[in-house]
Amino acid sequence: MSQTPRTLVGGAPSATYVLRFDGRELTAQAGQSIAAVLWGAGILAWRTTRERGAPRGAFCGIGSCYDCLVTVNGRPNQRACLVPARPGDTVTTQEGTGHAELGV
Amino acid sequence: MPSSASDPATPGPAPDLAVVGAGPAGLAAAVNAAGLGLRVVLLDAGERPGGQYYRHPAPGLGADRPEALHHGWSAFAEREAALRAHRAAGRITYLPAHHVWTVVPDGPAWTLHAVAGPDEAAATLHARAVLLATGSYERQLPFPGWTLPGVVGAGGAQAMLKSGLVLPGRRVVVAGSGPLLLAVAGSLAAAGARVPAVVEAAAYGGYAGHVPALLRNPGKLAEAATYGSALLHRHIRLLTRHAVTEAHGADRVEAVTVARLDRDWRPVPGTARRIPCDALAVGHGLVPQLELATGLGCATRRSADGTAALALDAGQRTSVPGIWSAGETGGIGGAQLALLEGEIAAHAIAGRPVPAALARRRARLRAFADAMGAAHRPGTGWTEWLRDDTDACRCEEVPAGRIREAVADLGARDARTVKLLTRAGMGWCQGRMCGPAVAALAGEDPAPDRRPLSCPVPLRHLAELPPADG
Numbered sequence: 275m276s277q278t279p280r281t282l283v284g285g286a287p288s289a290t291y292v293l294r295f296d297g298r299e300l301t302a303q304a305g306q307s308i309a310a311v312l313w314g315a316g317i318l319a320w321r322t323t324r325e326r327g328a329p330r331g332a333f334c335g336i337g338s339c340y341d342c343l344v345t346v347n348g349r350p351n352q353r354a355c356l357v358p359a360r361p362g363d364t365v366t367t368q369e370g371t372g373h374a375e376l377g378v
Numbered sequence: 379m380p381s382s383a384s385d386p387a388t389p390g391p392a393p394d395l396a397v398v399g400a401g402p403a404g405l406a407a408a409v410n411a412a413g414l415g416l417r418v419v420l421l422d423a424g425e426r427p428g429g430q431y432y433r434h435p436a437p438g439l440g441a442d443r444p445e446a447l448h449h450g451w452s453a454f455a456e457r458e459a460a461l462r463a464h465r466a467a468g469r470i471t472y473l474p475a476h477h478v479w480t481v482v483p484d485g486p487a488w489t490l491h492a493v494a495g496p497d498e499a500a501a502t503l504h505a506r507a508v509l510l511a512t513g514s515y516e517r518q519l520p521f522p523g524w525t526l527p528g529v530v531g532a533g534g535a536q537a538m539l540k541s542g543l544v545l546p547g548r549r550v551v552v553a554g555s556g557p558l559l560l561a562v563a564g565s566l567a568a569a570g571a572r573v574p575a576v577v578e579a580a581a582y583g584g585y586a587g588h589v590p591a592l593l594r595n596p597g598k599l600a601e602a603a604t605y606g607s608a609l610l611h612r613h614i615r616l617l618t619r620h621a622v623t624e625a626h627g628a629d630r631v632e633a634v635t636v637a638r639l640d641r642d643w644r645p646v647p648g649t650a651r652r653i654p655c656d657a658l659a660v661g662h663g664l665v666p667q668l669e670l671a672t673g674l675g676c677a678t679r680r681s682a683d684g685t686a687a688l689a690l691d692a693g694q695r696t697s698v699p700g701i702w703s704a705g706e707t708g709g710i711g712g713a714q715l716a717l718l719e720g721e722i723a724a725h726a727i728a729g730r731p732v733p734a735a736l737a738r739r740r741a742r743l744r745a746f747a748d749a750m751g752a753a754h755r756p757g758t759g760w761t762e763w764l765r766d767d768t769d770a771c772r773c774e775e776v777p778a779g780r781i782r783e784a785v786a787d788l789g790a791r792d793a794r795t796v797k798l799l800t801r802a803g804m805g806w807c808q809g810r811m812c813g814p815a816v817a818a819l820a821g822e823d824p825a826p827d828r829r830p831l832s833c834p835v836p837l838r839h840l841a842e843l844p845p846a847d848g
């Protein structure tokens with residue numbers, strides 16, 4: 275690939291840091307969402323559905339579909355496309371839990 | 379009523395105007411209203427102003443040229459500078475990361491309830507007038523394989539690229555319907571993806587009946603020509619009157635089937651072929667996001683593209699006095715129109731006459747949007763892409779066959795009954811993704827968004843609400 279998103283917009287991140295995803299170490303650029311970090315590492319699925327255990331990841335990219343739910347630092351049901359990645363985050367695949375503790 | 383510490387708008391008198399949404403419409407409204415002397419609170423679910431169109435990398439991501447992914451960046455930069463100046467002068471309180479989940483009448487004023495920040499704190503605000511500028515989300519029409527990882531929204535791919543500088547794959551087919559596809563294909567290719575094809579379900583001949591609207595919008599034609607020539611330049615094929623009718627792969631997309639469509643969007647037998655790819659960016663236009671407005675009882679109308687939008691008067695008033703709206707909540711029409719309507723609303727809310735030039739420009743852009751909407755409105759035959767085992771509802775994993783059964787055998791005549799019988803639309807997204815499909819299978823036009831809450835709300839916030847006074 276000659277062109278990349280980075281070469282298109284130029285510049286460099288103010289920092290890069292490591293987060294852990296299911297035991298793997300991934301590099302995040304400051305300011306990326308967790309979904310962006312995962313896409314950047316070629317990972318498109320980080321959740322399995324409640325009924326059939328089917329793999330899912332980011333779909334709508336803007337916080338409306340809830341397909342990208344993930345557990346961040348032990349907190350389940352976070353929308354990976356919205357949550358900024360922070361240094362040292364531990365992200366784990368989420369097995370589709372229901373609506374626990376939320377009114378939808 | 380208790381207000382959280384994250385609520386700098388209190389104490390003090392209630393502001394004149396609360397604007398919900400800091401996209402082009404809300405941002406333009408807020409800065410113009412402040413310029414006309416109103417005290418404004420601007421709330422947005424996102425971390426940065428700009429909405430879906432001017433979505434851009436966080437400062438930490440260090441992009442020197444964020445404008446490389448945008449048309450008309452200067453229009454945003456100007457408003458953002460104005461926002462900063464008004465904040466510094468105390469005329470605008472800007473509350474990012476505030477997701478408003480309900481607006482309720484409160485005597486002569488309004489109370490807004492929001493979920494704030496990563497800790498999901500409760501925030502409560504009051505204002506004398508409310509402008510809803512909550513924009514839109516993508517319209518998705520399901521097909522076999524659309525739940526595979528690697529199938530992403532077309533606007534979603536664009537959003538992830540603009541805000542996170544990432545791509546879903548290296549070879550990305552772009553499919554669906556609407557002018558957004560050309561913009562998405564152009565950005566993905568500029569950012570280094572190979573785009574084997576743009577697959578558009580409508581025939582551009584659909585514009586033929588709307589030549590006057592097109593001719594009155596030379597700027598829009600020039601924009602389309604720019605997108606078109608960018609595709610040519612990159613050797614991207616544009617297939618019109620075609621659709622992706624299936625995505626293939628085990629754990630992620632490996633190829634898609636593309637078929638020719640007849641006038642009603644029914645796949646023509648014998649025309650299917652495969653295109654290898656590792657991602658598919660798909661969307662069939664946009665749907666106005668109306669739940670706060672419908673919750674307040676604002677009247678809606680049917681737009682040319684088949685979606686429900688708010689019915690608004692010349693001053694951007696909804697049918698509920700004191701509630702205004704601007705941008706895509708009033709019908710899908712693009713960022714330019716959203717900016718303009720925000721400005722018009724600001725005049726009207728401040729009690730000033732709306733400048734005639736603004737009203738004329740709005741009429742012209744709305745006519746153009748209607749022409750586009752009519753050209754790209756889904757034909758009824760698209761439901762033939764659905765096999766009985768295709769999930770129509772992604773959240774609750776309800777296959778199309780079960781919805782067809784509810785309609786054919788159990789007598790469901792509308793999406794609401796289908797929902798009760800099958801759970802389609804009862805999951806996390808509250809029907810945002812499956813709504814158009816379920817309505818089509820139930821044989822009706824999609825209904826306006828009706829959700830009690832516009833986002834999931836921690837139960838403790840609901841528990842803390844004072845009882846309604848009636």
Ligand SMILES: Cc1cc2nc3c(=O)[nH]c(=O)nc-3n(C[C@H](O)[C@H](O)[C@H](O)COP(=O)(O)OP(=O)(O)OC[C@H]3O[C@@H](n4cnc5c(N)ncnc54)[C@H](O)[C@@H]3O)c2cc1C
Nearest residue numbers: 399401402403423429430431478513533705706712713716
């Ligand atoms: C995913 C996506 C991608 C798009 N990409 C493009 C593109 O590349 N090119 C193009 O020309 N057009 C694109 N569009 C269309 C474009 O977004 C619109 O034309 C334009 O942004 C409309 O402006 P708006 O102000 O009406 O709404 P928006 O820009 O959508 O702004 C609405 C704002 O309201 C906020 N909001 C919504 N609900 C709430 C709530 N309850 N509480 C608080 N805040 C809320 C949102 O966070 C958002 O910031 C895209 C649309 C979508 C949905």
Ligand code: FES
Nearest residue numbers: 333335339340355
């Ligand atoms: S991708 Fe849809 S909510 Fe995150």
